[in-house]
Amino acid sequence: MVIPCPVENKIEAGTDRLAEAAVRVGLNVRHGQQVIITAPLEAVPLVRKITKHAYKAGASLVTTFYADDEATLARFSNAAEDTFDTAATWFADGMAAGFREGAARLAITGGNPALLSGQNPDLVSRASRAASVANRPALELITSFAVNWNIVAAATPAWASLVFPGVPEPIAVSRLWDAIFSASRINGEDPVADWAVHNDQLHRRADYLNKRRFAALHFAGPGTDLTVGLAEGHLWAGGSSKAKNGILCNPNIPTEEVFTTPHRLQVEGYVRSTKPLSYQGTLIEDIEVRFADGRIVEAHSTKGESVLMRVLDTDEGSRRLGEVALVPHSSPISQSGLLFQNTLFDENAASHIALGQAYSECMTEEGGKTTEALAARGANSSLIHIDWMIGSGEISVTGLDAAGGTVPLMRAGEWVTAV
Amino acid sequence: MVIPCPVENKIEAGTDRLAEAAVRVGLNVRHGQQVIITAPLEAVPLVRKITKHAYKAGASLVTTFYADDEATLARFSNAAEDTFDTAATWFADGMAAGFREGAARLAITGGNPALLSGQNPDLVSRASRAASVANRPALELITSFAVNWNIVAAATPAWASLVFPGVPEPIAVSRLWDAIFSASRINGEDPVADWAVHNDQLHRRADYLNKRRFAALHFAGPGTDLTVGLAEGHLWAGGSSKAKNGILCNPNIPTEEVFTTPHRLQVEGYVRSTKPLSYQGTLIEDIEVRFADGRIVEAHSTKGESVLMRVLDTDEGSRRLGEVALVPHSSPISQSGLLFQNTLFDENAASHIALGQAYSECMTEEGGKTTEALAARGANSSLIHIDWMIGSGEISVTGLDAAGGTVPLMRAGEWVTAV
Ligand SMILES: [Zn+2]
Ligand SMILES: [Zn+2]
Ligand SMILES: [Zn+2]
Ligand SMILES: [Zn+2]
Numbered sequence: 001m002v003i004p005c006p007v008e009n010k011i012e013a014g015t016d017r018l019a020e021a022a023v024r025v026g027l028n029v030r031h032g033q034q035v036i037i038t039a040p041l042e043a044v045p046l047v048r049k050i051t052k053h054a055y056k057a058g059a060s061l062v063t064t065f066y067a068d069d070e071a072t073l074a075r076f077s078n079a080a081e082d083t084f085d086t087a088a089t090w091f092a093d094g095m096a097a098g099f100r101e102g103a104a105r106l107a108i109t110g111g112n113p114a115l116l117s118g119q120n121p122d123l124v125s126r127a128s129r130a131a132s133v134a135n136r137p138a139l140e141l142i143t144s145f146a147v148n149w150n151i152v153a154a155a156t157p158a159w160a161s162l163v164f165p166g167v168p169e170p171i172a173v174s175r176l177w178d179a180i181f182s183a184s185r186i187n188g189e190d191p192v193a194d195w196a197v198h199n200d201q202l203h204r205r206a207d208y209l210n211k212r213r214f215a216a217l218h219f220a221g222p223g224t225d226l227t228v229g230l231a232e233g234h235l236w237a238g239g240s241s242k243a244k245n246g247i248l249c250n251p252n253i254p255t256e257e258v259f260t261t262p263h264r265l266q267v268e269g270y271v272r273s274t275k276p277l278s279y280q281g282t283l284i285e286d287i288e289v290r291f292a293d294g295r296i297v298e299a300h301s302t303k304g305e306s307v308l309m310r311v312l313d314t315d316e317g318s319r320r321l322g323e324v325a326l327v328p329h330s331s332p333i334s335q336s337g338l339l340f341q342n343t344l345f346d347e348n349a350a351s352h353i354a355l356g357q358a359y360s361e362c363m364t365e366e367g368g369k370t371t372e373a374l375a376a377r378g379a380n381s382s383l384i385h386i387d388w389m390i391g392s393g394e395i396s397v398t399g400l401d402a403a404g405g406t407v408p409l410m411r412a413g414e415w416v417t418a419v
Numbered sequence: 420m421v422i423p424c425p426v427e428n429k430i431e432a433g434t435d436r437l438a439e440a441a442v443r444v445g446l447n448v449r450h451g452q453q454v455i456i457t458a459p460l461e462a463v464p465l466v467r468k469i470t471k472h473a474y475k476a477g478a479s480l481v482t483t484f485y486a487d488d489e490a491t492l493a494r495f496s497n498a499a500e501d502t503f504d505t506a507a508t509w510f511a512d513g514m515a516a517g518f519r520e521g522a523a524r525l526a527i528t529g530g531n532p533a534l535l536s537g538q539n540p541d542l543v544s545r546a547s548r549a550a551s552v553a554n555r556p557a558l559e560l561i562t563s564f565a566v567n568w569n570i571v572a573a574a575t576p577a578w579a580s581l582v583f584p585g586v587p588e589p590i591a592v593s594r595l596w597d598a599i600f601s602a603s604r605i606n607g608e609d610p611v612a613d614w615a616v617h618n619d620q621l622h623r624r625a626d627y628l629n630k631r632r633f634a635a636l637h638f639a640g641p642g643t644d645l646t647v648g649l650a651e652g653h654l655w656a657g658g659s660s661k662a663k664n665g666i667l668c669n670p671n672i673p674t675e676e677v678f679t680t681p682h683r684l685q686v687e688g689y690v691r692s693t694k695p696l697s698y699q700g701t702l703i704e705d706i707e708v709r710f711a712d713g714r715i716v717e718a719h720s721t722k723g724e725s726v727l728m729r730v731l732d733t734d735e736g737s738r739r740l741g742e743v744a745l746v747p748h749s750s751p752i753s754q755s756g757l758l759f760q761n762t763l764f765d766e767n768a769a770s771h772i773a774l775g776q777a778y779s780e781c782m783t784e785e786g787g788k789t790t791e792a793l794a795a796r797g798a799n800s801s802l803i804h805i806d807w808m809i810g811s812g813e814i815s816v817t818g819l820d821a822a823g824g825t826v827p828l829m830r831a832g833e834w835v836t837a838v
Contacts, residue, residue: 032502044460044487052493060502062494063510066485068463074471075481083451083479090520091482094513101509 007170011177017186018152018253019049023057025195025240026150026250027104031058036098039108041068043154046108054106063098069115069158075127076119084126087134096138102245105142105149112158113341117281124280125310132383144360144369145241148249151344153180162341183254183333183345195250202239204419206258209236212407214399217324219271219351221395223288228324228353229266231378233364236260241361256333256348259325261362263378265294267321273301274350275389278341282307287388295319296355311355317382323354323362329393329413343387351391351410356382426589430596436605437571437672438468442476444614444659445569445669446523450477455517458527460487462573465527482517488534488577494546495538503545506553515557521664524561524568531577532760536700543699544729551802563779563788564660567668570763572599581760602673602752602764614669621658623838625677628655631826633818636743638690638770640814642707647743647772648685650797652783655679660780675752675767678744680781682797684713686740692720693769694808697760701726706807714738715774730774736801742773742781748812748832762806770810770829775801 023029035054039047044066051062099105116124142149160172167175181187188194219226238258240250273287284304289296296319301308312319327334327350334349347354358379360369367377375381397410408416442448454473458466463485470481518524535543561568579591586594600606607613638645657677659669692706703723708715715738720727731738746753746769753768766773777798779788786796794800816829827835 031499032505034505034507041463041485048487048489048493051490052497055494055497058499058502060498060505061507062490063507064485064487064490066460066483068467068483070467071470071481071483074467075474078471078474079479080450080477083477086451086453086479088453088480088482088517090517090522091513093516094510097512098507098509103509 007174011174014177014181014186015046016049017191018181018184019046020053021184021186021191021195021253022050022106022150022152023053024192026152026253027054027106027148028247028249029054029057029059029104029148030247032060033058034098034101034103035059035062035106036095036103037062037064037106037108039064039066040111040154040156041066042156043108043110046154050106067111069112072115076116076123081123084123085130087130089134092134092138096141099138099141099147102147104147104247104249107149107151108154109151109342109344110154110156110159112156112162112281113278114162114281115158121307121310128280129314129383136383143357145243147245148243148247149251150249150253151251152184152253153342153344155180159342163338179336179338179340183336183348185254185332199239199250201419202255202258205415206236206238208417208419209258209260212399212401214407215402216266216400217409218398218400218406219390219395220398221392223272224270224390224395226269226271226291226390227267227400228321229263229294229378230324231261231263231358231363233367233377234261235362235364237359237362252344252348254333254345254348256331257325257327257352259323259362261358261379262321262324262353263294264317264320264322264358264375264380265378267291267294271353271390273389274392274395275346276303276339277386277388278339278346279304279307279311279386283341284308294321311384311386314356314384315382317380318356318384320355320380320382321353322356322358322380322382322385323352323387325353325387326351326397326410327391328410328415329391346389347387350389351395351397352387352389354385354387356380356384356386426593430593433596433600433605434465435468436610437600437603438465439472440603440605440610440614440672441469441525441569441571442472443611445571445672446473446525446567447666447668448473448476448478448523448567449666451479452477453517453520453522454478454481454525455514455522456481456483456525456527458483458485459530459573459575460485461575462527462529465573469525486530488531491534495535495542500542503542504549506549508553511553511557515560518557518560518566521566523566523666523668526568526570527573528570528761528763529573529575529578531575531581531700532697533581533700534577540726540729547699548733548802555802562776564662566664567662567666568670569668569672570670571603571672572761572763574599578761582757598755598757598759602755602767604673618658618669620838621674621677624834625655625657627836627838628677628679631818631820633826634821635685635819636828637817637819637825638809638814639817640811642691643689643809643814645688645690645710645809646686646819647740648682648713648797649743650680650682650777650782652786652796653680654781654783656778656781671763671767673752673764673767675750676744676746676771678742678781680777680798681740681743681772682713683736683739683741683777683794683799684797686710686713690772690809692808693811693814694765695722695758696805696807697758697765698723698726698730698805702760703727713740730803730805733775733803734801736799737775737803739774739799739801740772741775741777741799741801741804742771742806744772744806745770745816745829746810747829747834748810765808766806769808770814770816771806771808773804773806775799775803775805
């Protein structure tokens with residue numbers, strides 16, 4: 001008789017449920033559809049389970065691209081400085097062609113968030129910029145929902161050790177898996193049914209906000225007095241979305257937010273971050289910024305200020321907002337009290353704003369969706385999209401309509417009105 | 420004090436030397452050049468060493484694509500039968516674009532040769548055909564030496580267990596690494612210098628054969644009486660080659676052969692295999708075929724005959740020869756006595772012929788290298804290229820010149836004339 005290790009067993013069962021949710025809820029793979037997966041090397045067991053479920057669901061071919069943190073570090077340790085502006089454009093273009101031919105996209109997140117924190121920031125920023133430029137066409141197909149896509153997380157030792165500092169690695173990994181399973185809402189008897197209920201809740205909240213057609217939101221709380229104008233023809237979204245290929249997918253697992261497009265020229269006032277922002281391995285803490293005419297004109301942080309300044313100076317759009325999102329303080333991820341240092345989780349723990357690129361998905365069709373039309377209606381454009389938490393149990397959010405009327409939306413971090 | 424495990428230490432040191440040889444001898448990476456690696460998942464430690472050496476040698480970016488045998492099996496176990504004609508064309512095209520932009524190509528071989536032996540042969544053949552068609556543009560850039568490229572091997576548990584049946588897995592893996600290191604000529608004090616000597620030897624042999632300009636080769640031995648006409652303007656090659664980007668690379672590590680292009684319409688007689696042919700996990704043993712007008716008109720084998728028949732019926736060119744190669748019986752790989760079930764090794768253990776596609780590299784420029792021109796001069800074309808061992812210690816090879824003269828080239832499997 002063999003007594004199985006209960007921890008391994010629990011992870012085995014949980015990852016299988018997570019894999020099934022990623023395929024059936026996240027991607028909603030169509031018969032005959034190709035699936036393109038990207039994943040950290042440490043996620044091989046989860047990828048294998050996803051691959052199995054994807055084939056069972058009718059996938060014609062699953063192609064996985066693994067990223068290896070060690071190989072990335074080897075570049076910073078050994079490569080010549082004059083080579084850091086190079087990116088694998090040919091590969092990013094190949095992926096984009098795959099999406100154009102109808103492949104679904106599954107990203108597994110979980111690599112070490114602090115991987116590059118000890119490297120030369122100039123080289124990090126050059127490599128990252130080159131990769132962003134190369135990935136832009138593929139990313140635009142994703143953010144515009146040309147195909148069904150999904151992001152899920154895998155616990156890796158390096159990430160787990162950051163989230164649970166001082167905890168022995170295997171225990172940290174097991175705890176991080178627990179946190180992922182619970183945040184991903186796959187612990188119930190029927191995760192697919194649970195996600196249907198959750199999606200319904202998010203859709204009703206987005207519908208409510210879309211019907212109100214607020215001109216702006218006002219955030220008030222400690223250190224925060226911020227008015228975020230909304231783009232002309234902004235749309236609120238949340239939960240599952242119908243991709244242009246007709247497939248209803250859940251782009252993020254987990255997701256707790258409803259979000260829309262701010263007006264890039266109409267943000268005024270000041271705001272203080274309520275959680276540290278993890279950016280390429282650096283924690284930027286206690287951010288305080290002031291907006292005028294939509295642009296950050298003053299910025300400070302008690303930690304990571306030089307990284308913050310570098311981010312703000314990425315390009316023309318990096319000092320303006322591309323997203324505003326509302327998440328109740330009672331959301332399960334918020335209640336876990338964990339700082340994941342991974343946007344997929346942290347942005348779902350609190351109301352947030354994002355610097356940089358807007359989602360064209362969060363804009364109506366009227367007025368057109370060319371880059372120029374979107375910009376004219378107020379949607380921001382940038383190489384970056386960095387979510388940044390400003391919600392807490394002490395935050396109020398008020399909707400302002402064009403006529404000057406106000407509607408309380410959140411008080412003490414919770415929705416005022418049920419939907 | 421920690422006493423390091425001597426086996427791990429030996430593999431660690433050997434793979435580092437192999438990695439350096441792959442980068443400096445195999446690819447000869449140029450400063451600023453991208454490198455594209457494909458590898459089985461089990462080869463992560465070797466890939467990391469190659470990555471490090473590639474960056475040290477000036478690579479601008481190393482991108483690795485891992486193949487997972489488990490994921491491949493998951494397709495055969497779970498996917499719908501109507502989806503097996505799908506291939507990742509978008510990805511193969513992306514790689515081809517990478518080569519066109521100048522990236523070097525490193526392939527690590529070592530996946531389980533018998534992986535698909537238990538699967539539905541019809542599905543295996545449909546999937547393999549679809550992949551061949553998709554990969555053709557990228558493969559043509561490689562075989563025509565548009566860029567510098569190299570193949571090396573990594574020992575994996577599944578492969579090692581096939582080569583050393585009945586041996587405990589870690590010991591089998593260690594023995595296979597030993598065999599790879601020794602066949603790859605990296606055990607000397609200065610592998611780069613040793614490879615220079617070896618390349619010189621192969622170049623002088625190829626030069627000798629190119630000067631003779633034989634019209635045909637005659638193979639004689641037990642069960643074999645075969646005349647292989649050579650293509651008009653055939654070129655003998657062996658060892659390092661200068662790619663069109665000007666870089667001298669060693670496409671195969673190991674390599675022991677000199678090889679050229681047979682005339683697809685001028686092969687006559689019969690031939691018997693001298694080693695089993697491992698094809699997609701099936702061992703095809705004791706092959707006997709008869710050629711008339713360059714085409715296989717009769718074929719038998721004592722094992723794997725149905726697989727052989729399927730291979731021969733792949734397309735118009737799969738019953739004709741695309742390569743003839745001479746390897747002395749005293750070559751180190753031949754002397755190891757091992758059947759690697761991997762072409763990179765087995766084709767370097769004996770003289771061989773290959774069914775299918777010819778190498779345009781093995782044809783002179785005169786007369787042109789368009790597909791039509793190459794075909795008119797006798798070079799074969801096919802989706803497949805399968806090397807098949809016909810040499811041994813009992814084989815004689817004689818060169819026939821156009822005037823009817825004969826020159827003994829090999830007797831009892833060894834070169835008659837030193838070069
Ligand atoms: Zn968000
Ligand atoms: Zn966001
Ligand atoms: Zn050969
Ligand atoms: Zn060959």
